[in-house]
Amino acid sequence: MRPTAEQVLVQHAGTGADAEVRAAAARARAGGAGLRVEAGARTGSVRNRGPARRQGRRAGKGGAGRKRAGGCRGWAGVQRLGRRPGAERRASVRAVRGCRGAAGLLLGRSLGLAVWDGGWVDVTVVGSGDAFGSGGRFQTCIAVAVDEVPRVLVDCGATSLTALRGQQFDPNEIETIVITHLHGDHFGGLPFLILDGQFRRRTRDLTVVGPPGTRDRLTAAMETLYPGSSQVQRRFEVHVLEHADGQSRELGELRVTPYEVRHASGAPAYAVQLQTPAGSLAYSGDTEWTEALLDAADDVDLFLCEGYSPTPIRWHLDLETLTQHRDRFTCRDLVLTHLSPTALAANLTDWKIAYDGLRLPL
Numbered sequence: 001m002r003p004t005a006e007q008v009l010v011q012h013a014g015t016g017a018d019a020e021v022r023a024a025a026a027r028a029r030a031g032g033a034g035l036r037v038e039a040g041a042r043t044g045s046v047r048n049r050g051p052a053r054r055q056g057r058r059a060g061k062g063g064a065g066r067k068r069a070g071g072c073r074g075w076a077g078v079q080r081l082g083r084r085p086g087a088e089r090r091a092s093v094r095a096v097r098g099c100r101g102a103a104g105l106l107l108g109r110s111l112g113l114a115v116w117d118g119g120w121v122d123v124t125v126v127g128s129g130d131a132f133g134s135g136g137r138f139q140t141c142i143a144v145a146v147d148e149v150p151r152v153l154v155d156c157g158a159t160s161l162t163a164l165r166g167q168q169f170d171p172n173e174i175e176t177i178v179i180t181h182l183h184g185d186h187f188g189g190l191p192f193l194i195l196d197g198q199f200r201r202r203t204r205d206l207t208v209v210g211p212p213g214t215r216d217r218l219t220a221a222m223e224t225l226y227p228g229s230s231q232v233q234r235r236f237e238v239h240v241l242e243h244a245d246g247q248s249r250e251l252g253e254l255r256v257t258p259y260e261v262r263h264a265s266g267a268p269a270y271a272v273q274l275q276t277p278a279g280s281l282a283y284s285g286d287t288e289w290t291e292a293l294l295d296a297a298d299d300v301d302l303f304l305c306e307g308y309s310p311t312p313i314r315w316h317l318d319l320e321t322l323t324q325h326r327d328r329f330t331c332r333d334l335v336l337t338h339l340s341p342t343a344l345a346a347n348l349t350d351w352k353i354a355y356d357g358l359r360l361p362l
């Protein structure tokens with residue numbers, strides 16, 4: 001029998017996949033809860049940018065500095081900490097932070113956590129699904145949180161507000177939302193999130209960065225779903241900024257770089273790379289194979305990549321093509337997301353697979 005995605009995840013716990021982890025995974029599956037996965041201490045240099053390495057990657061050969069993407073290094077210290085209610089999750093982070101000085105630093109490092117503004121940072125795959133709820137998964141949404149407070153989202157699908165609530169994130173805390181492309185399962189949650197902020201007296205301004213046309217498409221979506229909602233005076237501003245291919249944008253300490261990819265959505269589509277003081281993250285968005293993915297994922301700590309289909313399909317990434325190019329990626333970790341029903345049912349033993357609520361350190 002083919003393994004399920006959850007079974008694969010446990011297999012990918014690697015050396016940490018002991019009986020306790022397996023039992024925890026079974027409990028999580030039975031209870032519909034998620035697993036919290038933390039990486040162990042980093043090893044080796046991941047900042048070894050160099051012309052030789054780039055050439056090697058471009059040629060599809062291993063260079064001296066090239067590292068194998070998708071290895072298990074970052075998952076060696078997997079622990080089952082459970083999908084915790086918000087207060088408990090916050091308490092766990094406070095407990096780590098409570099260990100001041102060198103002890104706290106060592107403990108945080110042992111959990112693979114990095115620091116931004118003095119807080120521990122992790123990435124949560126809030127929604128790992130495709131547009132159609134395959135596998136019961138929520139639509140695309142990735143949160144970068146500092147001390148459990150969501151600061152940045154990448155994509156916000158139509159179901160994302162529910163997923164955020166279910167994972168104890170307060171949408172009013174989000175400062176920036178980076179949108180890869182203008183399909184409903186990637187940006188359709190914005191009207192709900194903005195209206196939620198209005199009704200819950202949000203005061204923090206929200207910045208949305210998306211493809212050219214985002215401002216008009218967002219206005220149209222709001223007017224279609226809730227007529228008049230785009231014109232309402234609120235206690236906060238929604239600033240809409242638009243990507244330009246390959247051009248980095250600084251938003252405070254966050255740097256966002258979009259790379260145009262191949263996906264028809266009525267506007268250009270992008271893979272995005274996010275650099276934060278704590279580490280870097282890239283997400284492919286939806287796209288068929290393009291060399292731009294190598295640039296988006298270049299040297300990042302974590303690359304979340306679409307794994308939509310087992311075999312090639314127009315406008316989307318497939319496991320067969322990704323396998324051919326896998327050694328060319330220079331990211332530290334590669335995790336697949338946005339899987340169709342056929343991909344979820346495929347043999348996934350060679351891949352790390354995201355699921356709703358998966359937490360990863362940067």
Ligand SMILES: [Zn+2]
Pocket residue numbers: 130131140183185186286338
């Ligand atoms: Zn999609």
Ligand SMILES: [Zn+2]
Pocket residue numbers: 181183186263265286
């Ligand atoms: Zn799409």
